[in-house]
Amino acid sequence: MTEQPGTRTSMDRKMVHPQHGAEGTILDIDNFCLWYGLKQALFNNTISVEKGLVTALIGPSGCGKSTLLRSLNRMNDLIEGLHTSGEIRLDNQNIFDSHVDVIALRKRMGMVFQKPNPFPMTISDNVSYPLKIDGIRDRRILSETVEKSLQSAALWDEVKDRLKDNALGLSGGQQQRLCIARAIAADPEVLLMDEPCSALDPMATTKIEDLINELRGRYSIIIVTHNMQQAARVSDNTAFMYLGKIIEYGKTDTIFTKPRSQQTQDYVTGRFG
Numbered sequence: 001m002t003e004q005p006g007t008r009t010s011m012d013r014k015m016v017h018p019q020h021g022a023e024g025t026i027l028d029i030d031n032f033c034l035w036y037g038l039k040q041a042l043f044n045n046t047i048s049v050e051k052g053l054v055t056a057l058i059g060p061s062g063c064g065k066s067t068l069l070r071s072l073n074r075m076n077d078l079i080e081g082l083h084t085s086g087e088i089r090l091d092n093q094n095i096f097d098s099h100v101d102v103i104a105l106r107k108r109m110g111m112v113f114q115k116p117n118p119f120p121m122t123i124s125d126n127v128s129y130p131l132k133i134d135g136i137r138d139r140r141i142l143s144e145t146v147e148k149s150l151q152s153a154a155l156w157d158e159v160k161d162r163l164k165d166n167a168l169g170l171s172g173g174q175q176q177r178l179c180i181a182r183a184i185a186a187d188p189e190v191l192l193m194d195e196p197c198s199a200l201d202p203m204a205t206t207k208i209e210d211l212i213n214e215l216r217g218r219y220s221i222i223i224v225t226h227n228m229q230q231a232a233r234v235s236d237n238t239a240f241m242y243l244g245k246i247i248e249y250g251k252t253d254t255i256f257t258k259p260r261s262q263q264t265q266d267y268v269t270g271r272f273g
């Protein structure tokens with residue numbers, strides 16, 4: 001798979017700074033394996049994720065998409081019996097190094113989940129939450145960050161007159177954009193999204209997809225989706241996973257129109273999954 005952008009094999013593993021797009025690489029997943037107890041869920045995955053672009057992870061249910069995504073900001077650390085091998089490097093630093101501050105790592109890599117999970121507090125308190133846990137109390141900084149983050153998440157106009165209302169009163173789509181605003185407020189480099197539209201109606205889904213397109217460039221976005229049309233609409237690069245292994249990785253166009261592997265072809269044409 002040496003010809004595919006962003007994909008490294010044993011032949012080029014010695015490269016330390018693989019440069020792909022104009023901006024280079026943000027994340028190197030290098031021969032990464034993961035076990036839940038005795039059960040291996042990820043097998044020798046090696047890809048480089050390009051900075052500032054949108055990368056989609058696709059594949060049938062249970063193939064390991066969420067497991068891989070949760071590994072990237074070490075959300076899996078909390079699972080008992082879990083172990084890993086290989087490396088994941090963020091800006092060339094292995095995230096599993098003993099001196100890595102996991103809290104700081106998670107700030108650099110915000111996560112948005114399948115089901116919107118706003119906290120049961122006001123809209124503005126949701127967004128300023130990451131700053132408050134950092135001890136920031138300056139009201140001006142807090143309110144500026146709330147406004148900027150809500151604007152970035154394309155939610156400001158809808159909520160600016162009710163910032164003190166409970167976030168749980170928002171629609172599902174608004175709640176999901178609020179969660180994106182909260183992730184953005186922490187000033188991350190990477191946004192990890194695990195099927196962020198699967199609980200939303202088509203209109204709300206379109207808004208999130210538009211938002212992802214707007215955020216491109218400012219953040220490196222990795223989105224898990226089982227919706228292939230969505231992957232085709234929002235992503236620059238796509239990785240197809242099957243049974244814990246990235247089978248093929250490359251430009252989204254190529255993956256959907258001229259995949260090299262028969263398994264990818266079968267999946268993207270809807271023959272299984």
Ligand SMILES: Nc1ncnc2c1ncn2[C@@H]1O[C@H](COP(=O)(O)OP(=O)(O)O)[C@@H](O)[C@H]1O
Nearest residue numbers: 036041059060061062063064065066067068079
């Ligand atoms: N906490 C867990 N403990 C044990 N096995 C798990 C856990 N989470 C996921 N798995 C297993 O790992 C595999 C990959 O799951 P997952 O990453 O959720 O796939 P996907 O997101 O592609 O649907 C599945 O076989 C699933 O049952």
Ligand SMILES: [Mg+2]
Nearest residue numbers: 065066067194
């Ligand atoms: Mg999943």
